[in-house]
Amino acid sequence: MARPVLEMRSISKTFPGVKALSEVNLTVTAGEVHAVCGENGAGKSTLMKVLSGVHPHGGYQGEIHFEGEPCRFRDIRASEQRGIVIIHQELALVPYLSIAENIFLGNEHATRGVISWHKTLTHAAALIRQVGLDESPHTRIADLGVGKQQLVEIAKALAKKVKLLILDEPTAALNDEDSRKLLDLILGLKAQGISCILISHKLNEIARVADAVTILRDGRTIETIAIGPEGISEERIIRGMVGRDLEHRYP
Ligand SMILES: Nc1ncnc2c1ncn2[C@@H]1O[C@H](COP(=O)(O)OP(=O)(O)OP(=O)(O)O)[C@@H](O)[C@H]1O
Numbered sequence: 001m002a003r004p005v006l007e008m009r010s011i012s013k014t015f016p017g018v019k020a021l022s023e024v025n026l027t028v029t030a031g032e033v034h035a036v037c038g039e040n041g042a043g044k045s046t047l048m049k050v051l052s053g054v055h056p057h058g059g060y061q062g063e064i065h066f067e068g069e070p071c072r073f074r075d076i077r078a079s080e081q082r083g084i085v086i087i088h089q090e091l092a093l094v095p096y097l098s099i100a101e102n103i104f105l106g107n108e109h110a111t112r113g114v115i116s117w118h119k120t121l122t123h124a125a126a127l128i129r130q131v132g133l134d135e136s137p138h139t140r141i142a143d144l145g146v147g148k149q150q151l152v153e154i155a156k157a158l159a160k161k162v163k164l165l166i167l168d169e170p171t172a173a174l175n176d177e178d179s180r181k182l183l184d185l186i187l188g189l190k191a192q193g194i195s196c197i198l199i200s201h202k203l204n205e206i207a208r209v210a211d212a213v214t215i216l217r218d219g220r221t222i223e224t225i226a227i228g229p230e231g232i233s234e235e236r237i238i239r240g241m242v243g244r245d246l247e248h249r250y251p
């Protein structure tokens with residue numbers, strides 16, 4: 001059996017009047033791209049917010065194990081220190097700061113409290129190259145399209161020494177070319193041993209890059225399907241997402 005890097009066991013999360021997650025299980029194998037699918041409101045983002053400490057420990061039931069150790073994150077910083085980094089559906093860069101400033105925001109290279117801009121810029125330039133972005137570290141975020149902003153988010157995750165990267169619908173606002181670049185980058189990170197959870201409604205993307213897919217429906221885990229070299233059909237995923245009783249709608 002391949003080694004799991006992440007195990008989320010029996011996770012339940014309630015908001016006032018809404019049971020968003022009911023005993024959800026998610027196991028991610030080390031070094032894989034693991035897709036999470038489900039219709040709007042299925043609980044995908046909530047599950048990832050539990051994982052990354054946005055919804056802190058104490059506000060949900062269940063257990064999280066990362067690299068074999070139990071995790072009880074009280075905030076995002078705590079999950080990032082363990083190497084779990086989430087890029088949200090809504091990008092969170094500061095538009096009027098530069099790429100380098102965004103990459104190292106609150107995280108600049110400092111010696112005894114004095115920020116070394118030279119080190120910060122050199123490191124930023126290396127990360128910018130690593131994600132395949134052809135821009136100066138001084139370029140303002142406001143001057144970049146969404147595709148490039150997404151790459152800056154990934155550079156920022158790499159600066160935090162990410163081990164498990166969570167991407168929540170990263171290609172939703174991207175054109176085909178930018179989507180392809182992003183997916184290739186994800187595969188490149190995988191080759192470097194970085195595991196990835198990819199939430200996407202675009203089933204063709206999942207079929208292309210994912211090693212496994214977990215399907216959520218109405219806050220419950222329906223199934224996890226390993227995707228072999230033969231790939232997976234979009235119909236197979238849709239069947240899990242909507243339930244077999246609706247199968248006739250998707251012949
Ligand atoms: N902060 C919140 N307060 C109250 N209800 C919430 C909150 N966040 C999520 N919910 C509810 O929890 C359920 C799951 O939402 P979630 O955002 O996790 O779904 P999703 O699968 O990510 O959907 P989408 O594909 O639309 O992004 C929904 O009913 C949603 O309205």
Ligand SMILES: [Mg+2]
Binds near residue numbers: 044045046089168
């Ligand atoms: Mg969502």
